[in-house]
């Protein structure tokens with residue numbers, strides 16, 4: 001199984017979000033995007049409290065793990081990530097990203113709780129959270145997830161105003177010479193990928209942009225990968 005820390009940070013990695021997949025055939029959908037070139041798979045966990053929507057929890061992920069070897073890039077949009085970290089790790093998640101805004105307990109304790117499960121650790125920022133809020137934690141995590149929509153739903157419009165934040169965080173990662181994935185999530189497709197890559201995000205979540213691409217998932221993923229040539233060009 002791949003470890004997130006072994007993945008390159010200098011090329012585009014594609015993480016299709018299963019939120020836009022057929023939930024009745026989830027494991028087949030994961031196999032389909034893997035065969036089409038996806039690097040990891042994005043699992044959006046929502047609790048109806050931190051965000052106004054519900055998706056799935058660790059039992060579903062446990063079933064998917066039996067069918068797939070892909071790296072499960074798990075995005076916890078839940079109020080109490082530390083409380084459930086062990087359950088998600090035991091279900092087969094490799095990586096857990098929690099929200100800086102969840103305020104369950106001090107951020108350092110949540111990082112430690114996830115680390116203890118053996119999963120790699122990510123922190124996500126909602127659109128209103130400033131880039132500097134992540135700076136104290138940059139050296140202790142493996143991934144930063146910048147939301148380019150308000151978390152909760154797939155198929156929303158990309159927020160261009162998050163690109164300055166993306167560039168600020170990427171510059172800080174480069175300045176400190178850290179091997180950290182900079183991931184962006186929300187409204188990213190063949191049209192918006194260019195600006196995302198140019199502003200420094202190299203791990204790309206895409207739900208509608210992959211599963212709903214008219215020319216098929218393989219063409220969608222290839223288009224996203226193609227933006228490696230633009231990576232960091234607007235920094």
Ligand code: DX5
Pocket residue numbers: 017019020042044075149150151152153154155156185186187188205206207208209
């Ligand atoms: C939104 C989720 C996203 C969502 C992305 O809260 O975190 O991962 O599935 O979907 P698209 O790519 O359709 O915006």
Ligand code: ZN
Pocket residue numbers: 017042043044075185205
């Ligand atoms: Zn997500």
